Amino acid sequence: MTGNRRGRPREQGIDAAVRTAVNALLEEVGYQRCTVDAIAARAGVGKAALYRRWKSKAELVFAAVVHDDALPPPPDTGTLRGDVAGVIADIQSSLDNPQARNALPGLLADIQADNALNPRRGELFLVRERAYLVEVFDRAIARGELDRHPDLVAVHAILLGAVFAWLYLLREPVPPNGLADALALPVLAGMIESGTAST
Numbered sequence: 001m002t003g004n005r006r007g008r009p010r011e012q013g014i015d016a017a018v019r020t021a022v023n024a025l026l027e028e029v030g031y032q033r034c035t036v037d038a039i040a041a042r043a044g045v046g047k048a049a050l051y052r053r054w055k056s057k058a059e060l061v062f063a064a065v066v067h068d069d070a071l072p073p074p075p076d077t078g079t080l081r082g083d084v085a086g087v088i089a090d091i092q093s094s095l096d097n098p099q100a101r102n103a104l105p106g107l108l109a110d111i112q113a114d115n116a117l118n119p120r121r122g123e124l125f126l127v128r129e130r131a132y133l134v135e136v137f138d139r140a141i142a143r144g145e146l147d148r149h150p151d152l153v154a155v156h157a158i159l160l161g162a163v164f165a166w167l168y169l170l171r172e173p174v175p176p177n178g179l180a181d182a183l184a185l186p187v188l189a190g191m192i193e194s195g196t197a198s199t
Contacts, residue, residue, distance in 0.1 A: 015068070017043040018050065022064035026099045031106035034061065058110035062125065065099045065107075074132050080140040084159075084187055085180035087136060091163045092179045104168070130156055158187055 021042035025034040036057050040047045054060035075086030094100065130152050140146040162183050166172055175182050 019064040023099045026102040080145040083136045085184040089180040
């Protein structure tokens with residue numbers, strides 16, 4: 001999920017150059033050989049410029065391939081089901097591409113191994129992902145589709161886990177129209193069962 005910048009100011013053009021460099025290197029040499037040195041050389045920037053923005057290779061690659069620290073507003077379709085389907089489509093778009101497939105095994109291992117990265121990932125990425133979901137739920141409450149906020153951590157895990165499991169663990173064929181229609185109703189059913197959605 002990428003979108004309009006709403007985070008801290010950036011030096012013009014560096015983010016785009018870095019994203020292009022990361023994506024090209026992941027396709028050419030894979031995650032392990034996609035080093036910060038190689039990214040800096042391909043993007044035509046100094047390593048210091050990279051480390052001013054991202055504290056590690058894993059953080060940099062996550063920002064370039066999955067999403068950075070500025071998310072666009074979530075889709076507003078006028079219904080909770082449509083909005084959840086839109087969120088699922090955004091997650092699928094972030095995870096179901098050649099660069100993500102090349103990066104994720106090594107990236108997840110690095111995130112698990114780097115204790116210092118966990119608080120940073122929470123600060124830069126998880127907070128924004130959950131704020132994105134809160135916006136969806138606020139709309140649903142205003143429309144009368146939810147009577148209160150659901151458990152944010154649980155819904156976040158369900159949404160990410162469902163898409164990740166389908167793509168990387170179950171390896172089921174993706175329906176022609178994407179995962180949104182297949183997964184939106186089960187997610188909503190779980191919210192209704194837990195008493196967080198109006199029936």
